[in-house]
Amino acid sequence: MSDNPSSFHEGATPEDFPLISVIVPVYKVERYLDRCVQSIVDQTYRNLEIILVDDGSPDSCPDMCDAWIAKDYRIRVIHQENQGSGAARNNGIESSTGELIGFVDSDDWLEPTMYEALFNSLKNNDADISMTASIMEYPDGRQICHYQPNVHLVMTTSESFKYVNLPGYSTISPWSKLIKRSVLGDIRFPEGCVNGEDTRFTYEVLAASKRTTFDSVPLYHYRTTEGSLSHTYTNYNWAGYEATKQMVELVRRRFPEQLPFALYGLMRSMISLYDQALVTRSSKEQQWRRFAKDTQAFVRRNIGLVAESVDLPRGRSMQLKLMAVSPVLYSVSFLIYKRIHPERSK
Template structure:
């Protein structure tokens, strides 16, 4: 009696100037306990030895395919991989990160056991000293609808809008690609669409992905793209999952305040004065709903109200706070 074959998973790995980390990433993929993999390395115009390393890995393992292209950015590299993927399921791994041996086995096992369209695990941040930190609530495993998912993606301790801790049925990506005009936060609009399209979603909080905190991890520049994306998410939730509106409003406001915080730290309030005005209007309109449902701590509520009333005082206090706590991200 022959065992049924495992479904093919396509893992898309965008590669750009990561010669220092690429071998660890690829070693973690070829050693996965789930063997039926197609690993698509998209060399996005690397100027270091990353492109040659890709070719070397393809020679070592027949499951690896390499596509070399001119530099077009992370979103374009992911799209190239999606266009080339032959798998029934799609996953992503960033080439400066790595994964634990049973990550894709766990994602697939949960997918099949739950008869789900989208499977999610958690991740741990890995610092320069090798220490790891995960802020997901431990021991969580749940099967959910899209309505449930738009609640949990907007509160802390569960899952996020990143591309690389998920496994999706390929058909969820039909007509869906990453926005190439977004330098940062290109994951979020696609992730929100996946959550909306999937009929059943399974989540396990095991931190099986390792997100490497490199020198530039916290300095993602200033962009209003994530605030725009969460604003679109809020409109989608109002239209299709109105019970989740308080959670979506909280997620949207958090992305707005996070953007304001980065503007403050970069001393660019004048250049971004229009966004600051937008932020104050949104906070004024949505804070009562979020406060009513108890989604804010008292200190967070006071901080956000201060941003509405006096952005200048808020900016002074936030810079003082960051001087005392430089390790905390700018949310």
């Protein structure tokens, strides 16, 4: 049993701290599951409810989940027919009892202090959501952190929609966050998406929060695998793109001071989709030619407003200008770049 309090709880029992429900959707990760769960069990923040949601996994994951029940009293297991990660997370939320909610992907792992750090940031800043940075773990052993160093932000609702649209400051993914149940309310993940369900969920919880924190010390290890959905070009993130369009309209209505940053976020989403089409050689299809023209028109229409407020990196500025001039010129330049730098995902 893992029930010894750490030094974080010296002079107190784990139950003196709010219960954090950690929800882990599990599907076809038998190679990685034990490391993931062990990293949650080993957290210095001890008052955890760990919910493993077996999403009808066809491998040994269901038995592995059940075996963990005997290893740590804080672990519960839900078995369900395969419905996707959105439904698995939603079922975990409905089953959870914690005052605070966190999510972990079952092929990733955590630094031991992650939930302690997230809780302290939440408490010390009277925040509704706290966020940490992550390290990208590649199969060849490379580790890349895409975040600005030495950053600690305490953001209003409006400011959170600025920084969520700036690379290097926060992330759209749910697994980097600790969220108050009172803020989560009835917000749930969309179900039936191949990918992109994270985007709408995160925008909704940010809109429901009054104060959000972000610390750029990376405490979450995100494993990129050969079959990872987020790194498979043929799985177009249309759901994320549609959610980002809705986010722009929300910002336009409620936080117009952040509109340039929201427009920048949508530009990046559109170009990312078109990059996928280029890599898969789908860009010559009629729908993608139309999408390229729509992207060009959107960038041309908004690049001035974006450039006035957003400190664009030189490479990104060149990318946007190329798209504004000609999708054909952009396509040629992108494919040359990919040939020279095949290891870069963006």
